[in-house]
Amino acid sequence: MNRGLRFLVAVMLVSFSMTAGCQSKVFEPVYGEWVIGEVSANIEVPSFYEGMRMQGDDLFLYAFTDKSGEIVFRAYAEREVKVGDAISYEKGFIPATFDLVEEGFSLRPDGENVNIMNDLENVGVAKISIPDESIVPYFYDKVQEGLYSFIDRNGEIQYRVYGGFPNQEEKFWRGNEQGEMIAGTLYVAESDDLYLYGG
Numbered sequence: 513m514n515r516g517l518r519f520l521v522a523v524m525l526v527s528f529s530m531t532a533g534c535q536s537k538v539f540e541p542v543y544g545e546w547v548i549g550e551v552s553a554n555i556e557v558p559s560f561y562e563g564m565r566m567q568g569d570d571l572f573l574y575a576f577t578d579k580s581g582e583i584v585f586r587a588y589a590e591r592e593v594k595v596g597d598a599i600s601y602e603k604g605f606i607p608a609t610f611d612l613v614e615e616g617f618s619l620r621p622d623g624e625n626v627n628i629m630n631d632l633e634n635v636g637v638a639k640i641s642i643p644d645e646s647i648v649p650y651f652y653d654k655v656q657e658g659l660y661s662f663i664d665r666n667g668e669i670q671y672r673v674y675g676g677f678p679n680q681e682e683k684f685w686r687g688n689e690q691g692e693m694i695a696g697t698l699y700v701a702e703s704d705d706l707y708l709y710g711g
Contacts, residue, residue: 539595539596540595541593541594541595542593542594542595543591543592543593543602544591544592544593544594545591545621546589546590546591546606546621547589547590547591548587548588548589548608548619548620548621549588549589549590550572550588551572551588555588557574558605558628558631558632560576560631560632560635560695560696560697561574561575561576561586561605562574562575562576562696562697562698572587572588573585573586573587573608573610573619574586574587574588574605575698576631576635576636576696576697576698577635577636577638577696577697577698577699578634578635578636578696579634579635579636579677580636580677580678580680581636581638581676581677581678581679581680583698584607584631584634585607585608585609585610585622586605586606586607586608586626586631587605587606587608587619587621588603588604588605588606589603589604589605589606589608589621590602590603590604602625604625604626605625605626605628606621606622606623606624606625606626607621607622607623607624607626608620608621608622609622635695635696636677636695636696637692637693637695637696638673638675638676638677638682638683638685638693639675639676639677640658640673640674640675640691640692640693641658641674641675641676641682642657642658642674643658643674643682643684648660649684649702649705649706651705651706651709651711652672655671655689655691656691658673658674658691659671659672659673659687659689659691660672660673660674660684661689662705662709663709664708664709664710665708665709665710670686670705670708671686671687671688671689672684672685672686672687672700672705673685673687673691673692673693675693683699683700684699684700684702684705685697685698685699685700686698686700
């Protein structure tokens with residue numbers, strides 16, 4: 513083997529050795545614990561998420577009604593991701609649960625980062641029905657069959673419809689002027705609307 517060929521083979525062996533060495537140093541990501549926080553101004557909250565400020569702090573709990581009529585909870589959180597010596601942060605909406613505690617609420621993570629499009633596809637709309645007039649709050653004005661409205665304490669018109677999901681109790685929901693439930697909205701309690709009404 514001539515000198516030039518021996519040099520070429522040596523270079524190829526060194527290159528292969530370096531490549532094999534690099535491949536053996538591939539690091540798997542190491543994930544930290546999710547830490548729930550407040551959504552900053554530059555984060556877009558999905559329009560069908562209804563936000564609820566937790567008592568006593570600045571944390572927010574988000575929720576929507578799914579296709580089965582169940583309430584789905586979400587929180588915004590971040591966690592540390594370490595790959596070798598490099599550290600980055602993963603952020604997003606995650607499943608969450610909350611517990612009643614002495615000082616108010618305890619909010620905790622309950623799953624991995626969610627795909628917003630999957631949530632959007634799971635948004636529910638109740639089947640609208642006509643309620644018995646005896647259960648319609650006194651401050652609701654009948655707009656048409658099955659559609660009600662009232663003026664809230666801020667002078668805004670609020671629309672309400674009545675309906676439910678299979679195997680679920682029928683309730684009043686936020687609606688629009690066409691008599692449809694706003695997709696994914698949470699049901700409304702009469703006491704909450706009474707406060708909103710200013711009663």
